[in-house]
Amino acid sequence: MDSAIALAGNPNSGKTTLFNALTGARQHVGNYPGVTVEKKAGTYVGNGNRFNIVDLPGTYSLTAYSLEEVVARDYLVNEKPDMVVDIVDASSLERNLYLTVQFMEMGVSVCIALNMMDVAKTRGIEIDVDKLSELLDLPVVPTVARSGKGKKELMATVGKKLKDPDTGPFRISYGDDIDNALDTIEEKIRNNNFLTDTYQARWTALKYLEKDSQVLELGQKTDPSLSKEIEQIAQSVSDHLSETLDTYPEAMIADYRYGYIKAILKQGVVRHAQDRNRLQTSDRIDKVVTNRFLGPIIMIAVLMGLYHFTFSYSEMLVGWFEGFFEWLGGFADAHLPEGLLKSLVVSGIIDGVGGVLGFVPLIMFMFFGISILEDSGYLARVAYMLDRVFRFFGLHGSSVMAFIVSGGIAGGCAVPGVMATRTLRSPKERLATLLTVPFMNCGAKLPVFALLVAAFFADNEATIMVVITLIAWLGALLTAKLLRTTIIKGESTPFVMELPPYRLPTFKGLFIHTWERTWQYIKKAGTVILGISIILWAMMTFPGLPEKETKLFEQKREALRASAASTAVEELEAADDNPELSSAAAELKSRLSAVDSGEAEAALRSSIAGRIGTSLERITRLAGFDWRTNIALVGGFAAKEVVVSTLGTAYSLGEVDPEDTASLSEKLAKAPGWSPLTAMSLIIFTIFYAPCFVTVACISKEAGSWKWGAFSIIFNTALAFGLSVAVFRIGSLLVN
């Protein structure tokens, strides 16, 4: 049977690099049950061994506070892997061993991969590997994950230890008070077989003293009276410690763990050839990169660079994707018989799938860029520099990345933005970021703004665009603050964060990272989005015009043909797409297409979406929107630029290209019921209302529940409507 190996270790210890080196392409990504933490699994084959390897989330500890820690712990407890390979950063041995000690406390079989031996060496740290192994009584194998050095030896050692898995009881002293309490509790647990199926007795006892919420909860459910008894013992130790030493049991336990590690390291395991706190290259870079004046300037340049990289360099690929789907649409258009099936295939399926896949190059480039920033260690510096600002709004320094990518500099996209929140480790801040990034002005909202600004604010285009960007930022940050003081209330997650040394990212790591995340997007979002785009298509198509009205338009066309000169009719019928037409034929053609557009308008109005738009008119009048705008906004749920093309249809202009909106601008500027105020109201609404459904699907996936997707639709639309009404009403008062 294959053995199951879990890779564990601190973040930035090179765990993922080692995982990639061991499993290569033989890996797959999923989620741990019920949570959004990524679970990566793969296989290693070598030396006649075959191991199934799971890459546990990187953690500093095994408490039950962060999601990653709970996931790692649950995996060890429930899946009982045959061995834990603990990746320990040799250049930061003391802190890394803290996690190792906790594995030993749990009683799992551990093998240490002493990684980054090269880095340790350049820092003048010498480690006596044999001595460390002897003192810890664990196998220790030096590795350099980046180059794959030591991975064979590591796996061979794991294979050897698997055949002879002696895990003698591991006991360290936590001081007399706690040790005595531990003994008492352990005995009670053993006598009652309390939770012993799941945990080792001494470990449960230790967790009771640490007031571990997860274990306490399970204990209270399993045997309330015994649990209470143990809690009382723990409480009396706690009281005693607080009286005599002014400390807490969990603090005591941590102190003794570190004490144990320090004692081991002092026995000649580590020798520092230089002062351990002397400035490393990394620190010298930081002196410049996080400098009070230079830091923010460099940061702005880097973020602009990322933005530019994501959106400019992906342009060509995006163009190819679009071109391909246009070609496919054209192909279907030419080869399918006229009718509903064709409309479904072209407008529903191909446009829908094209819409999803159209984001793929963007997402790939963005994740590639972010992976560089993340793997190099710069992202942590960004969080460090901006935390003070974002914290004020209940967010985290790391939130900035998601905001920028979503369109913090106008023209991003909320889909990769929502996915960029994965770099945030604090759940509340992450959720608040997820829910507010769609307010940024993504590239698809820009055509809407361009249309309205050109029609009503042509003299101040640049100013208005800047104002629109500022409104979006302000709205997003204030909403985040609102959410964090109401439904996502709670203390901000502590910022205690490591600034990892700068490292050159490896290409292998970058590509694996990028590909995984992109593939997940295609797989997860793809299916849902296809379904919704078909529904939206149906809403804007059915029930279609009643036969009587279709006939009426047909009669109009007939009448036009009859009244025109017969030569003109013949010329038009014989003509291909774009030949030179005589003036009579051209005249007839434009009149005919006016009738077609009129029919399209009528059909749209009588569709489900049209009926919704019309019936909502009474309410939306408050914000200055008529039924045409309403339908356009419903269409905007598919993708924001659809607002423009739908407005075009609703104003009988036929197809309007979102890239070229001059004719529609003119029409709107003259249309009754439109004023600069209406335009402003619609701009505000467009910034804030429901994200497009691709974004909603991503929000739901990332937040782990459709509830949050639904929330973003309802809350954002309500907010947008409130703001638009306010703008329109207050504006009306001022104008009159």
Place this chain on the structure above:
Amino acid sequence: MSKMNMRQMAVDQAGTISSVKADGELGRRIRDMGLVPGTEIKIQGRAPLNDPVSLRIMGFTLTLRNREADFIEVEVK
């Protein structure tokens, strides 16, 4: 030798942690990163807006907010 709150420490000032008066999640997170009594630290720098603070501890760089540094008392040299 005098005791001082970590928030008050100047850049490049070094010392030994004498107590960490935080419990619950914050306390645990602080201790997990090695901020326990007896550990030597050195203030490395402050973010452009003076908060968070970054410090050198056990050979790596750690950042925390001032309001978290408030719980840590350091015996400075």
